[in-house]
Amino acid sequence: MKLSLDTISDWNPQLFRELKGRIKPRNLAITAGISLVTQLLLLMTLASQIPGNGYSYRNKYCLGYSDSSCVKDATGEYLINWQLWWLDCFLWLSIIGVFALLVAGTYMLVRDLTNEEGRGTLNFLRLTPQPSHTILLGKMLGVPVLLYLAAVVADPLHFWAGVTAGIPVINILAFDSVLLAGCFCCYSAVMLFAIAVPKSSGLLPWLASGGLFIFLAITLNRLGDNSGVVFNNVTDWLNLFNPSFLLPYLFDPTGNLSKAFWYFGNNHLQLQWYYIPVGASGLGFCTLMGLNFSLWSYWMWQGLNRRFPNPSASWLSKRQRYTLVACVEGMALGFALQEPLYWNLDSFS
Numbered sequence: 001m002k003l004s005l006d007t008i009s010d011w012n013p014q015l016f017r018e019l020k021g022r023i024k025p026r027n028l029a030i031t032a033g034i035s036l037v038t039q040l041l042l043l044m045t046l047a048s049q050i051p052g053n054g055y056s057y058r059n060k061y062c063l064g065y066s067d068s069s070c071v072k073d074a075t076g077e078y079l080i081n082w083q084l085w086w087l088d089c090f091l092w093l094s095i096i097g098v099f100a101l102l103v104a105g106t107y108m109l110v111r112d113l114t115n116e117e118g119r120g121t122l123n124f125l126r127l128t129p130q131p132s133h134t135i136l137l138g139k140m141l142g143v144p145v146l147l148y149l150a151a152v153v154a155d156p157l158h159f160w161a162g163v164t165a166g167i168p169v170i171n172i173l174a175f176d177s178v179l180l181a182g183c184f185c186c187y188s189a190v191m192l193f194a195i196a197v198p199k200s201s202g203l204l205p206w207l208a209s210g211g212l213f214i215f216l217a218i219t220l221n222r223l224g225d226n227s228g229v230v231f232n233n234v235t236d237w238l239n240l241f242n243p244s245f246l247l248p249y250l251f252d253p254t255g256n257l258s259k260a261f262w263y264f265g266n267n268h269l270q271l272q273w274y275y276i277p278v279g280a281s282g283l284g285f286c287t288l289m290g291l292n293f294s295l296w297s298y299w300m301w302q303g304l305n306r307r308f309p310n311p312s313a314s315w316l317s318k319r320q321r322y323t324l325v326a327c328v329e330g331m332a333l334g335f336a337l338q339e340p341l342y343w344n345l346d347s348f349s
Helices: 003-012 013-022 023-048 083-120 121-127 130-142 147-162 170-195 204-223 235-239 243-254 282-307 318-336
Strands: none
Touching: 013 130, 013 147, 023 083, 023 147, 083 130, 083 147, 083 170, 083 204, 083 243, 121 130, 130 170, 130 282, 147 170, 170 204, 170 243, 170 282, 204 235, 204 243, 235 282, 243 282, 243 318, 282 318
16 A cells, blocks of 8 residues: 555655545545445345335336236246346436536535635645646545545446346446546536635535536436427537436346336437437447537636636636637537437447
8 A cells, every 4th residue: 555655646746645634444444334335225225116025016127917017936926027126226326326426526626625725725735846737636536535435336236237237338338437527527627616716615515516416406307307308409418418318328228218217218319419310329429428528628627727826817818718619609509400300229339
């Protein structure tokens, strides 16, 4: 461990500073325990819904002559659709992961920057010879490190649930990659937000994380709305900022898309960008979502590298502002140019 920390110290002194203050046996044990208990509670909750545990005739997890009529085998045991059960487990773990990593990570980062600003240590960091991107990257990797640990502890169950549910491994990896890209983009944005606010207060972390929570909740509810998630207008751009919108493409190969706990229709297949049917396949949607996160991460870091060393400077130069406006208009126009179409789901092919 000492050798690893020394290596980190040479590569990124700020990351070493953050890890040194947070990686302690007690903190690691509590974090791993919370993650394991959460997984156990989820499994117990789902297990309580299996036929024979309070349900006797109609249940979504039954394998019968119809979608939900429970029948028994020769031994008297209910025939269970375990693939669907594991799919719901994967779904809940995915949604919890999205909210935990984005919302809790946002709160941790903004609170840390706010506290450092209040103590005056942020100005001290600005005077160090470290480049601004090294300091901020160290913050991004180090401040939520316990949150990352909780996600790593939950990842084996998440991966096992997905594979057992019939989700291709490449689809699971694609979702994880998009979620990481979303975290990077979101964390970059909230760090810029925390640095740009002239007088930080204790309410800033709650404001940032609360606003993000509301956005994720509203867009997730839109995903489960029977009216669909695609409206063939600029508001469809919002779909690209919530990694949960990739879930329907993961579930289709299982054949249980419409039976999962969270209802998914086929409206997302209509999504277009400059008339390109990016929503017709998981690969197209995943690619566009990844490009969207990458584009706005780039602009957030342009602002961070200008604003962090000099808090009084504008976060973009005049030329950069013109380019940013062009990017916004280009993305928005692409979603404005759509036609109502219907496509057959093609997963990630």
